[in-house]
Amino acid sequence: MDTLLEVKNLQTYFFMAEGVAKAVDSATFSIQRGQVLGVVGESGCGKSVTARSIMRMVRPPGHTVDGEILYTQTDEAGQSAPVDLLQLPATGPEMRSIRGGEIAMIFQEPRASLSPVHRIGDQITENILLHQDVSPSEAKEIAIEMLQQVNIPLADQRMNAYAHQLSGGMCQRVMIAMALSCHPSLLIADEPTTALDVTTEAQILELMQALQANLNMAIMFITHDLGIIADMADEVTVMYLGRVVERGSASDIFRDPKHPYTTALLESLPRMDQKREWLQTIRGVVPDPYSPLNGCPFHPRCAHFMPGICNEIVPQPINLEDGREVRCLLYTEHAV
Ligand SMILES: Nc1ncnc2c1ncn2[C@@H]1O[C@H](COP(=O)(O)OP(=O)(O)O)[C@@H](O)[C@H]1O
Numbered sequence: 195m196d197t198l199l200e201v202k203n204l205q206t207y208f209f210m211a212e213g214v215a216k217a218v219d220s221a222t223f224s225i226q227r228g229q230v231l232g233v234v235g236e237s238g239c240g241k242s243v244t245a246r247s248i249m250r251m252v253r254p255p256g257h258t259v260d261g262e263i264l265y266t267q268t269d270e271a272g273q274s275a276p277v278d279l280l281q282l283p284a285t286g287p288e289m290r291s292i293r294g295g296e297i298a299m300i301f302q303e304p305r306a307s308l309s310p311v312h313r314i315g316d317q318i319t320e321n322i323l324l325h326q327d328v329s330p331s332e333a334k335e336i337a338i339e340m341l342q343q344v345n346i347p348l349a350d351q352r353m354n355a356y357a358h359q360l361s362g363g364m365c366q367r368v369m370i371a372m373a374l375s376c377h378p379s380l381l382i383a384d385e386p387t388t389a390l391d392v393t394t395e396a397q398i399l400e401l402m403q404a405l406q407a408n409l410n411m412a413i414m415f416i417t418h419d420l421g422i423i424a425d426m427a428d429e430v431t432v433m434y435l436g437r438v439v440e441r442g443s444a445s446d447i448f449r450d451p452k453h454p455y456t457t458a459l460l461e462s463l464p465r466m467d468q469k470r471e472w473l474q475t476i477r478g479v480v481p482d483p484y485s486p487l488n489g490c491p492f493h494p495r496c497a498h499f500m501p502g503i504c505n506e507i508v509p510q511p512i513n514l515e516d517g518r519e520v521r522c523l524l525y526t527e528h529a530v
């Protein structure tokens with residue numbers, strides 16, 4: 195395996211008047227070069243904060259208090275060595291060069307991430323000039339080429355457009371063009387299609403898959419939609435209340451989910467082979483993060499709750515035989 199990014203024991207907390215919200219609570223996972231990692235979980239489970247922690251973009255009152263984010267950097271001579279992003283100053287030159295250059299990110303709301311007062315061509319060109327040693331006219335050429343690659347018609351004319359003149363789908367294509375303009379090794383896509391209609395969503399996903407294959411780029415694809423993950427991901431990380439509760443290959447997780455939370459997420463998916471009037475949803479809601487639960491945080495909603503065990507013992511990650519990791523007491527000696 196060729197590991198590109200290894201996140202170990204990541205802890206990012208929000209220090210609020212109401213208390214401390216452990217948005218990311220000892221998350222551990224890795225991303226292989228050229229592969230797609232799907233990160234799934236309901237809203238509020240810490241997916242976006244994990245992504246922002248990797249980018250070193252968490253703002254107060256949020257702080258990454260512990261952990262390691264080992265990114266494998268390859269120098270011009272082709273030598274690779276891991277660098278711990280958490281040891282770099284968040285706004286220093288090394289992190290600025292990695293952010294947007296080697297690790298790029300696209301967000302759920304493309305329009306909110308583009309400047310309303312600058313032409314899109316200038317925004318892409320500026321990003322290229324920041325990360326690549328090229329002249330302004332070369333940067334402009336690259337920008338037009340990138341807009342063509344993401345299938346924006348009349349790319350050279352669109353360079354002069356402002357974000358408000360483009361549809362949501364077009365804005366997301368622009369964001370992807372901008373993210374890919376510096377050939378990142380890793381693209382973090384945080385719910386990139388949630389704000390789009392289904393037709394546009396399908397086009398954007400297809401585009402991302404094609405670009406990923408052509409550029410041998412890794413993608414950390416964050417979504418609450420397991421259907422997308424089934425199509426796109428090689429590996430899957432399931433998050434619940436800031437913790438990684440299960441991870442493994444996408445095929446294993448879809449065929450045989452181990453954690454009851456993963457099972458519940460899969461059951462809430464619409465199925466082609468079953469005529470259902472409504473979708474089964476997971477009972478209960480994600481609890482508020484300020485009143486931490488004893489034991490396993492999923493126990494109040496779990497279909498396999500073991501009284502006196504799950505509400506008392508904190509499950510630790512367990513390695514199962516097929517390279518799968520699960521954080522659940524059902525797989526320990528406590529289960530009867
Ligand atoms: N700006 C913020 N201020 C306070 N708490 C925050 C902030 N952003 C995130 N959090 C906390 O982190 C938790 C996880 O948020 P997030 O990573 O955005 O969830 P997800 O992306 O999985 O929907 C939230 O439930 C909240 O408690």
Ligand SMILES: [Mg+2]
Binds near residue numbers: 241242243384385
């Ligand atoms: Mg989010």
